[in-house]
Amino acid sequence: GAVVSQHPSWVICKSGTSVKIECRSLDFQATTMFWYRQFPKQSLMLMATSNEGSKATYEQGVEKDKFLINHASLTLSTLTVTSAHPEDSSFYICSAPLAERPHEQFFGPGTRLTVL
Amino acid sequence: AQSVAQPEDQVNVAEGNPLTVKCTYSVSGNPYLFWYVQYPNRGLQFLLKYITGDNLVKGSYGFEAEFNKSQTSFHLKKPSALVSDSALYFCAVRLEGYSSASKIIFGSGTRLSIRP
Numbered sequence: 001g002a003v004v005s006q007h008p009s010w011v012i013c014k015s016g017t018s019v020k021i022e023c024r025s026l027d028f029q030a031t032t033m034f035w036y037r038q039f040p041k042q043s044l045m046l047m048a049t050s051n052e053g054s055k056a057t058y059e060q061g062v063e064k065d066k067f068l069i070n071h072a073s074l075t076l077s078t079l080t081v082t083s084a085h086p087e088d089s090s091f092y093i094c095s096a097p098l099a100e101r102p103h104e105q106f107f108g109p110g111t112r113l114t115v116l
Numbered sequence: 117a118q119s120v121a122q123p124e125d126q127v128n129v130a131e132g133n134p135l136t137v138k139c140t141y142s143v144s145g146n147p148y149l150f151w152y153v154q155y156p157n158r159g160l161q162f163l164l165k166y167i168t169g170d171n172l173v174k175g176s177y178g179f180e181a182e183f184n185k186s187q188t189s190f191h192l193k194k195p196s197a198l199v200s201d202s203a204l205y206f207c208a209v210r211l212e213g214y215s216s217a218s219k220i221i222f223g224s225g226t227r228l229s230i231r232p
């Protein structure tokens with residue numbers, strides 16, 4: 001149980017276009033999900049906390065108008081990278097806590113975004 | 117500021133030997149500490165956690181970690197390393213208490229390389 005999926009697993013896009021990444025909790029409901037980005041050989045940096053039914057909470061330095069987050073249901077959060085640029089190329093990972101085990105987070109497999 | 121540090125970028129160990137991956141933390145209040153492992157192009161997998169109780173915590177794949185309050189450390193250990201243990205390891209600390217919505221921040225990661 002407690003599986004988190006992401007789609008797509010990898011995407012290549014042209015500079016200036018927008019890309020949507022989905023994060024789904026497959027067998028549990030998640031009122032909160034977290035979005036991270038990871039640069040090569042670096043740690044995960046928390047970008048934002050996605051809250052079902054309300055606005056996302058962004059970390060300092062993360063542009064909310066560039067990284068749009070929508071938590072439309074208890075099993076789905078989406079991250080849209082708008083007007084993507086090459087510097088947005090990264091590995092994006094989402095996670096969700098399980099209510100019964102709040103001290104653990106379950107991570108998706110990640111989405112590798114390459115912006116040409 | 118609350119933080120977690122992994123002083124070693126890489127740890128090299130011969131198969132069969134014991135391994136240690138170091139982690140120190142700085143938090144206000146009681147720490148909630150975690151170890152995660154990441155294989156190439158994959159999301160994170162939970163290894164173990166310390167919330168309260170025994171200082172020696174046992175986790176997945178034969179790993180264990182020792183919580184040391186006086187040294188503010190939470191080093192990951194394994195008595196006998198396997199080549200398959202080669203991966204990227206992250207120490208993490210939960211912020212803002214014991215809640216499913218609490219954020220987790222990660223250390224910089226340590227690449228563990230086990231040679232046959």
